[in-house]
Amino acid sequence: MVGMSQLISTTLSSPASPACPFQRCRRSQATAPRRLRAGRPAVISCESGPSERVDRREVLLGLGGMCAAGGLGVGRRGDALALPIQAPNLSECQTSGTSSGNNCCPPYSATILDYKFTPTGKLRVRRPAHKVDEAYLAKYKKAVELMRALPADDPRSFVQQANVHCAYCDGAYDQVGFPGLELQVHESWLFFPFHRLYLHFHERILGKLIGDDSFALPFWNWDAPDGMILPRIYTDPSSSLYDPLRNPAHQPPEVLDMDLDDGDAPTRQKQIERNLSLMYRQMVSNAKTTPLFMGLPYRAGGNLKPGAGSMENSPHSSIHIWVGDPSQPDGEDMGTFYAAGRDPIFYAHHANVDRMWQVWKKLSPRNVDFTDRDWLDTSFLFYDEDARLVRVKVRDCLEPEKLGFTYQEVDIPWIKKRATPRATPTSESSSTSSSPPSRKKRRAKLLKSAGGAVTFPLTLSSVACITVKRPKVSRSQTDKDKEEETLVVEGIEFNPKNRLKFDVYVDDTDAGEVKPDDSEFAGSFINVPHGRNHDKKKKMEPVTTTLRLGITDLLEDLKLDDDDEVLVTLIPRKGKGKIKIGGIRIELSS
Structure with missing residues (x-):
């Protein structure tokens, strides 16, 4: 097997109180947020007065198009007006866009702190879920058990942690300055940094609950053959890690199908080979530029879903659907964004997605993060392990070590699994034949x-x-x-x-x-x-x-x-x- 070290040389307290002095947002029934009609330009509310509004389209035209969506490269084109997505206004949170209208809004706090990532000494090490020992598993289950036991209005509770994903992904927030234009963290360049920050605070809360500053989430190592089944630590019905809303046909030892193929099931080995080839395609062939891997630019007032990167499309999305229960209306829990965070395996799944970000950057010197200021200055709000509402920016999360964690190095078996033509070059059906x-x-x-x-x-x-x-x-x-x-x-x-x-x-x-x-x-x-x-x-x-x-x-x-x-x-x-x-x-x- 090939490990990262063979690919490229690199240098690599007591439980919290359940008391939570937060209140829910008050929403006036008479002042529902306005919605934009199709084709109607968004407006910016100017601070000079409520009656003075500026059509965003006129602003863009007046600046000669300087604030357009921009090129697809890594850096900016010299735009004079910055348009980073701003952290949402929690006081204007709405019910989500799901058919049931779930209330995913977090507890409200008027106090927002700019979060400071401070060194914690020894790095927390995220390990493969299928290789954790009993001592770690006991701590992990206890941490989630304590999180589930917190009051539902505590922002650190399991309910509220799951709601973070629902709120950011199912239309609970509008973009600041653009009423009626929702904020979305999928299918754009926000996908990787948002989820890294989300997992960071989730992980820190779990560690605080069990008084272990070294606690780290596991990662579901689905990119390696031994990890291509649903990790068994999540399958015990008596465990806090269990979720009943999963596909019963996809329990161990069923091999993961990253392609969601509804045809005849291949042999176990053939399925593994297909998964490995898909991984190579999404991490190498389909990931040779930063936008191809990470997603397209998403600026304030811009298109809701400019385009996902290779890893987000698959295997990220296919695994969400593969795990969810097909008998549920929307494939709950993992198979739909509003409920995905209710399944503890969500966090292990996204830990491996996050790991892929690091692996990709080490595969080639050309694989680098965006340097665009609109990306770097995009901000989000989370509650930290002390139940404080904090603001963080994308630029804060580019290196895991600065967040205090790293990944255990494991084999990269897909690195030599480039696909081959379906037919032989001499076959009539082959595209490689003749001239x-x-x-x-x-x-x-x-x-x-x-x-x-x-x-x-x-x-x-x-x-x-x-x-x-x-x-x-x-x-x-x-x-x-x-x-x-x-x-x-x-x-x-x-x-x-x-x-x-x-x-x-x-x-x-x-x-x-x-x-x-x-x-x-x-x-x-x-x-x-x-x-x-x-x-x-x-x-x-x-x-x-x-x-x-x-x-x-x-x-x-x-x-x-x-x-x-x-x-x-x-x-x-x-x-x-x-x-x-x-x-x-x-x-x-x-």
Whole structure:
């Protein structure tokens, strides 16, 4: 097995009182928050007076577009007006956007402290959940037991800790300065830093409850074969770590399916191989630029869901759905954002997601964090281990060691699991056969057999194929190192309450045969059900996002570098007819 040290050389009190002097937010029934209608520009409330309002669109136009969403690179373009997302106003928290209208709002405090991350001495070490010993397990169960026993209005209680995810992810908060425009921490560059900070405070609270400053959460090591089952420490019904709302068919020893394949179940070893290939694709091939891995920029007043990074789409989202109970209305608990934090395994799952952030940065010197000030200065509110409401910024969490924790080093078995073409180069069905003109004829034949080219926009109710022009052919290795060839599926419109998935193939149309360990498999779009804030008397408006897939490695594997076009196939897997696609293009990005 290959460990991180082989990939790159790197340097790596008493229980809290349950008393909680907080009160719930008061909400006036007569002054419900206004909602923006589709197409209506957001407004900024100026401090000079309530009657003086500035149309945000006019501000942007007046500045010559300086505050537009910006490029997709790591740094800024010299924008004069900063637009970081600001920490939410808890006094304006609303019921979540779920069908049941859950009240996820935290206890209210008018006092907000800017949190200071101070060294705690020895680093807390997060270990694989399937390898923890009995002594650790006893402490972990006791900590969660004490957290569950806290009063429901204590911000450190298990109920309130779960509600943190619900509030930030299901439309309980508006963006500060943009009434009616909700705040969302998924499907953008906020995904990794928000969840790292969320886990930090959750972990610190657990440690404080058992009087152990060295306590660290475990991580679900699902990227390694031995960790590809639901960790057994979470399966004891008598334990505080247990959650009854899980898929009964996915209990140990059932192997995790990162692809959520509804077809015939493969052998155990084949499933593991597919998972490892998917990990390679999402961590390497689909992650060669910072936006591809971490997600697209999300600025104040901007698009709610600009686009998720590779790791968030899968395996993060697929594991959420795989764990949740399909007999529940929305796949509770893990299978829907508002309830995911109610399952203790959520925190182990996200600990490994967070670990992937660190692993990615060590895989290549090109893998670096954003330096954009709007990202660095985005802020959130959390309650700390002393039940104080604190403000933290993204820039505070970029290095785990500064937060006082690290990860136990384990093997990285997927690092050598690059996918291979489905068919042999001599096969008639293979895209790697013959010359570019011959492959173009083959594409035309495949396109005809699939029903012909589709036109956009389209509702994805069946297999859809289209040939897409490439911006440049026969690129040199220098060109490839400088810019990633990126397949962009844009204008993906859907109701966020639906469980959705579609796959993307390149130069293949066989919906039943192409799998994650095949080079033709470019990636997937997955939506974990969640709500959004809206007028409950009206139908929930759809959201729109973008899927971006790095395909440089794929084109090399399929020997398509010299072809001026490729055949792109979209395969609806979950939610057929419930997704609209605006278009598909290929671009070069850095």
